[in-house]
Amino acid sequence: MKQTIASILVMLLLFAAVPAQDASIAFVNAKIIPIVGQPIDKGVLIVKGGKIVAVGDVNAVKIPAGAKVVDLTGKVLMPGLVDTHSHIGEGSGADGSAPIQPDVRIFDGLNPRAGSLQRAQSGGITTVNVMPGSGHLDSGQTLYLKLRDGAMKVEDLLIYRKDGSYFGGIKFANGTNPIRPGGGNFPGTRAKSAALVREQFIKAQEYKAKIDKAAGDATKMPTRDLAMEALVEVLDGKRVVHFHTHRADDVMTVLRLKQEFGFRLVLQHVSEAWKVADEIAKAKVPASIIMIEAPGGKLETMDVSMTNGAALEKAGALAGFHTDDQITDSRWFLRSAALAVRFGMSRDKALYGMTMAGAIMLDMADRVGSLEAGKDADFIVLSGDPLSVYTHIEQTWVEGKNVFDRSNPADYLIAVGGFGAGSDQSFDLDCFDGDIQGGRQ
């Protein structure tokens, strides 16, 4: 008896010694949409150590000896979706004390165990930019996360660069959300909003000049200023500005600010993109749009159009999508692409917008967004065409690990909801943290 237990223990140890992700897995016979490159009718995807080793036609790609083979006949396989703007994880950012707070990090206010993260996994989202709200001109630093399973702390979701730093951007907003007439130091008009932002960037330029002048001499460095440090990262191009903006005039204001201060920029929402698509394209600024099924809901989105995707494509601008969860639900993020196609965007560009465009916007074009050898093994398995309403996301894989499986009852409950699904997320529509709340107040 003791021997049996001992041998079981040895076996367990042996298995544990060889982590599952070190074995090759070959996903075979699926229709593969690699996004970069042509779709493959009967394809193979080989994954090892969390990375894509090979992708190609069943007849062209050799399956390594000892690889675990997963037959996906009749299924569609494509890259995991990249959501460039979300509020999953109940993250918080700036408080009501000031309109511009670059020092505040969503890192310090995110629940890595929130149910909303699991729902996003079930929606096929593997990489996400979680942001604080839009009730400030700058509500703080954002985080780019991988929706890995079993996270106990935010660190478990971070994406690290080679130098050890983690990926993240910074959230800015203009238009009506940050405007609080009579709101103390908050702006009362659009012009004031722009002036306040310019003022901070000019301060940051001066701060940066001091750092440059110190040339590494610690005694000559300016006193540490967390807000300035973050804005210097922005000026240095290390931190991308995600600018919430709706109206065409607000979009143009953002483009003006970018021109003046040279920061790297992703336009977010861009409800009136169709009016200024050529200008966006000319400025070579990517736009992440949201597909909203009716105009309005607030004054500055009265002219929002579902043709934005088509207009940006026609103009030659890089267009991606986002959920703005809970404005739209992560679980049917793919619907955004389908609706964009309905309103004139090409199928290819719409799927590109769900994946590769987002990867480019988040500075991770070499890691995610397409199925190419060497990239992270982030992909989804679908029951059919990605744009069909009848298609279900059956599996989501992040870095070679399965994080969602529709055939697992617990995962199924997350995907479709139901008694006991519960909700870790409050019903605040987090995009705007002012007075208006969604729900039935």
Next chain:
Amino acid sequence: MRKMTFVTKTLTSLALLIGFASIAFAQIAVKGETVWTMNGDPIKDGIVLVKDGKIEAVGAASTVQIPAGYKVITAKVVTPGLIDAHTVIGLNGYLNQPHDQMALDGSSPIQPELRAIDAYYAAEILVEWVRTFGVTTIHTGHQPSALVSGQTMIAKTLGKSVENDTMVPTAMIAVTLGPSALNQGGKSPGTRAKQIAMLRAELIKAQSAKPDASRDLKTEMWKKVLAREVPLLVTAEKAVDIMSALRLAKEFKIKLVLDGASEAPQLIAEIKESGFPVIVHPTMARPGGDRDSLSMETAGKLRAAGIPVALQSGYEGYVPKTRIVLWEAAMAAANGLKYSDALGSITIDAAKILGIDSKVGSLAVGKDADIAMYDGDPFEFTTHCIGTMINGTVVSSTVR
């Protein structure tokens, strides 16, 4: 008299032309590769003849002749005009500003006397918006979020005027149970139990009102409820609230239409026994709050159990200001609701629940010629609505 300017002349002749056009095309033949009449299987290569605003004939092309002089419209898929079984558009406008939000008056928790027709703006942008997706009839009115927020009404989405477009001026009384209709700071109702106590008190007051008493608008409405002329539209998500509603209906022998009802799958036997229909929450409604049990399979489960089910775009407080009921049905169809039942939930079954099935909801001879036309499977997000007809007139030909 001032001379007619060029502009007014042009406008007048344009108006004449349009008038002429609508007379000229009073007779229309709608041809569809698939025609869903909602009475049995869909017809392949079907024809719907429309005359004087009504459906004149429906059938396969092999059996229905298109008479001379009929304008022919062709679509891949033809369905009855869609019915949104519960919305607040027309009362709540798309701008979401105080001046266009008229579906809730917060001055008192019980206001059955508030008529939807006194707040319905027929030409509101969202009414036009849903029309372009094939929605021809809406059950709209006061929103959920007060115990008794007011009346609902049924209108065609013609966008002309409340007088012209209304089918049923008082359809139901909107009641909301549960936390979303609670008041704070010591104001009633502050608890679930108080909500029911207040409703019982109102109904008992109406029961015992003397016939010679002076007119009271609230009592008049409650009497209609007690007479089963007007049902209560009870928005209740949690099982506890659904059961309270059923108990109330039993006590006062009143008619209910359950609304939202995300925990209804837990109470299938009870709801079935009551005989009341359910206007299920939008399939893609946001989970959370008292909707934490929300499921995309609610409609499918209830329908499979034989409970009459309709779908709705519901109430939205922010963005998007309205949903498209077609897509809520589409998602239900993708999550357990039979295809024909999903279509039924936004056509004939909705019409039956709303009591307007003698006029709309299916393509049958004598019914209003309300027709939606699509260039593919209406449920696919990539399909377009290519035309909408109400009362025999094409009211939208926007491809959307």
